[in-house]
């Protein structure tokens with residue numbers, strides 16, 4: 001039985017901390033750039049509102065009612081076939097798997113904090129070389145910063161929900177909002193802002209191919225931290241009289257606002273000081289540092305606080321990626337929190353090293369299958385397959401398996417007349433949409 005619970009605001013900050021991560025500030029801008037801007041953003045926003053928000057409420061409901069780790073929560077709530085439904089709880093393994101590469105990227109960010117303090121690359125070419133040198137040739141630097149990330153995350157998780165996770169979020173999330181908000185305000189004063197705005201909000205539907213559509217849906221899940229038990233595990237420690245709908249609403253709003261502000265700001269800087277928007281995963285690590293360089297002294301300052309904000313966003317998500325498995329080991333296998341945190345930490349640390357090796361010249365050929373390396377495979381299997389699958393399972397579970405009266409008793413007081421709309425969506429729209437997405441991702445059906 002758990003004793004230490006989140007405070008109400010602590011829960012919202014922690015869940016928002018989970019949601020607002022590298023997905024918002026690193027991934028969202030570059031996939032928006034890659035897939036053509038406005039139309040892509042529109043699909044992402046529609047998915048967030050129609051599917052993401054509904055599934056977020058369902059996932060919080062399972063955790064809030066189950067009050068346990070993910071496996072035990074499914075087991076408790078299933079009226080029958082408990083030993084079957086408990087397997088749904090293994091979606092929390094996806095979080096640990098995401099950490100195999102997430103921790104490595106957090107390490108890169110640490111490296112870039114130091115780089116911005118010492119020497120910003122002066123051109124896109126130099127920035128490209130700097131990044132290539134680190135990611136493809138330099139094992140030691142990556143290993144060193146991965147170790148730092150491993151130690152911080154493991155330490156925070158070992159301190160528990162209240163003393164570790166809530167505390168971390170209480171400090172880092174407000175700072176993150178201030179940094180991103182401040183930099184956004186500055187970008188408003190630049191001429192290129194209107195161009196950036198147009199790029200993100202003026203849809204050119206001809207650019208929306210089926211791949212872009214699928215990536216937008218997958219990203220909506222990833223960015224909201226849905227489908228792998230993070231939100232569920234946090235919700236198990238919500239105060240008893242919490243309003244789930246209001247909490248879900250705030251998490252979705254904060255996550256979306258930060259993604260949009262970060263996107264608008266980054267594209268403004270890129271248009272104003274350097275390269276265009278379509279630069280792929282290197283956008284934040286390659287184009288942006290050279291744009292900061294072109295900005296002069298202010299750019300140096302921005303570079304440092306930007307990478308610090310990115311590190312904060314990454315760390316508050318990372319703890320939520322590990323926590324579900326830690327909670328599972330505590331509840332189901334009676335590990336102490338310290339032992340569970342260290343064991344799970346060592347798992348992602350070890351596979352983090354594999355991720356590093358899969359990008360290095362000399363070792364990558366051994367860790368590449370079918371044209372994609374270990375990093376790409378883990379990213380694909382988790383974000384494109386496991387998270388939508390987790391979402392699908394939760395919509396079926398809450399929509400069909402848990403008795404309606406039980407769902408109603410928790411959610412109707414807050415959803416009021418929207419309850420029926422939400423329930424209908426959860427039963428008919430979300431699962432069908434997710435099923436189609438998964439089939440597509442697996443390449444079974446092609447549009």
Ligand code: PHE
Pocket residue numbers: 018019020021022023024095098222223224225226228230317318320321
């Ligand atoms: N939502 C986080 C991000 O946008 C990533 C994440 C996914 C965290 C799933 C927890 C669970 O970076």
